[in-house]
Amino acid sequence: MYKFTYGGKEGTAFQLVEAKDLVVVRTKESTSIEDLEMSTQARDLVPGMLPVAAFPEANVTVYKCVPTGERSATAMRNAVRKTLSQEDNIRFAGRVLKDPTTGEIVVYTENLYLQFKADLKKKDCEAILKKYGLKLKEDLGITPNSYFVEAPDGTGLKVFELAEELLALPEVEACHPELVRERKYKFVHPMQWHLKETVINGMVINQHANVEAAWAFSKGENVTIAVLDDGFDIDHEEFSGKVVAPRDTVVNSDNPRPKSASERHGTPCAGVACAGGKNKAWGVAPAAKLLPIRLGSIGSISEAKAFKWAADNGADVISCSWGPMDGSWWNPNDPLHFSQSRLPDSARAAIDYAIEKGRNGKGCIITWAAGNGNEDVKFDKYASYPKVIAVAACNDFGKRSVYSDFGEAVWCCFPSNDFHMPQMNHPRPQTPGIWTTDRGGRFGYNSGGINAENLVGDLDGNYTATFGGTSSSCPGVAGVVALMLEVNPDLTWQQVREIIKNSCDRIDEAMGNYDANGHSPFYGYGRLNALRAVQNAKAASQQLPKETTFEVKGLAHFNKQENVPLAQDKPVGNFPETERLLGLQLSVEPFHPDLHIVYKLMVRSLGVSEPGKDGTFSGTDDKRRSVIGVSISLEGSLAKQFEVKYAVNFRTGEDWITARNGAWAGSSDKKKGETIEGVRVEVLKK
Secondary structure, eight states, rough: OOOEEESTSSEEEEEEEEOEEEEEEEEEESSSGGSSOOOOHOOOOOTEEEEEEEEEEGGGEEEOOOOOOTBBBHHHHHHHHHHHHOTTEEEEEEEEETTTTTTEEEEEEEEEEEEOOOOOOOOHHHHHHTTOEEEEEEEESSSTTEEEEEEEOOOOGGGHHHHHHHSSSSTTEEEEEEEEEEEEEOOOOOOOOOTTTTTTTEEEEEOOHHHHHTTTTSSOOOOOOEEEEEEOTTTTTGTTTTTOOOTTTTTBOOOSSOTTTOOOHHHHHHHHHHOOOSSSOOOOSSEEEEEEEOOBTTTTTTHHHHOOOOHHTTSSSHHHOOEEEETTTTOTOGGGGGGOOOOOHHHHHHHHHHHGGGGGGGGEEEEEOOSSSSSSSOOOTTTTTTSSEEEEOTTTTSSTTTTBBTTTEHHHHHHHHOBBBBBGTOOOOOSEEEEOOOSSSTSSOOOOTOOOOOTOOTTTEEEEEEEEEEHHHHHHHHHHHHHHHHHHHTOOHHHHHHEEEEEEEEOTTSSOOOTSOOOOOTBBBBBEEEEEHHHHHHHHHSSOOOOOOOEEEEEEESOOOOEEEETTTEEEEEEOOOEEEEEEEEESSOTTTTTTHHHHHEETTTTOOOOEEEOOOOOOOOOOOOOEEEEEESSSTGGOOOEEEEEEEEETOOOOOETTTTTEEEOOOTTTTTEEEEEEEEEEEE
């Protein structure tokens, strides 16, 4: 077992095991191993090597070694390692690790992510690097004192022990090896039915995101969308004059063009977001700039560098249509459906950097494809990271795309393709997918030729009609964000999220399972309406009329009754049957991004709950507990014009105890205080 820790000293430890039938091979050039010049001894081993995973940006392939004759798979693996390591065109042939619970392949390197405490002096950091023989590869700059370092030559698998030893140092906040997993893309014409109502093959398709109507107010002018992906055809006619600060964080160059035949995913993602409408494809934000970044595989250091490059070079929005491996959406028994992915500390710190430092402190808005595994997005620690916007997919019937991931982390959905699945009562889609830009030539999704037009794309192979998955939905939402930022560039990343939440159309009411807070596990807050999002963003920039009033809405949760509606100055609780307050979900209506309601509860024995904000839950789900204190306050630039007044009622008395603006109603001491059985809240103008 090989141990590593994500989350710093108090984080979670994971373990990997050696895969004794797998070998990782890194070639010196981007060439198939079958086409390399090698010795006869090495070539004789190739037929027994089956490729099972690829990392083309690093010229790395993982092979499964097949038993031959009396030689076992492990013996075959050892022979491949020994023989190929002596070949001139092979850089490395070594062991492969895997996740013991899922079997997912993990490639390790002798590199580490090392984050010292923020107040540690540079000379002290350098002294520790020197003591452990570590070579500084890059000062990442995503946190104070965060580095990408290389262990001494020959460290090999001992890099895991080294990382844990470094993590134990008092000067170190986080440390883990660079662990690379195969990146899986979240993808699965006038066809652009996602932008407006269209007629395709004689059928009216009216399940769009109201994008064309939004163009009357905004097309994304002066906004930059960074798309992080596998490579981009930046010479495509739809990107002419749009490309800014292109980057390849794998090889550290300014050329993000595809480097291998398999790199065709980034071009359509960029097209959905901001194709210029110069010929045959409009992006959602056709006037926005494109900042294309070619990055490496999951867990690689290029991943972290990509977010920093985007934030440092003017990205307003960052679109990520990739993530860990999904389970097979059509197979409910696939164990990958319940495989817990991990977010490396390097990636987490880089995402936080973009959100905290981007847009001069207002924060880059990051959209993320929820995934295509027909599984709970909570298992994907990238898409479910609370600071990003997880985007699900809906189809041309206004229903859930059969593959789309679901769960509490889904924030909204956007139109994409779908599949016919009779055994799931899922109808045949009316369209082949989303029409957008394609990598030119034979390596795109559409290689062109006769019969291509309107079937798979255009005759010349520059456009595809079949793009889809949450890979297409994600840049669609990124484009809408760009439209919002043109009309109100002062919005913070939190405000953008809240405006999106309040700018969605609830689709599939019958099967959407919307809760009392308006959230569906399949659609989030619904299908994003671009026109409404732009109008709400614009309204947020305007001065509030003096006569405007706000009301509190929400839910109170008790040990015997959940989801009890709560409204302005309406008391809830004190039911005929004794109940204990467990939690609150509060919001202020009408929505305004500059006024937020924040609340926390004192839970007996446990202490202060995680703060709730604008409809999120705060309290405890343990029905054996009870709330003994409540604190509610207002935040935002409008908070000075209003105040919040609230009161609680206890089991032992009939009088209501009142408090205002963050003071505790009830007890602020987890060991003292009476059980709260009733609550009321109201927002008042000062």
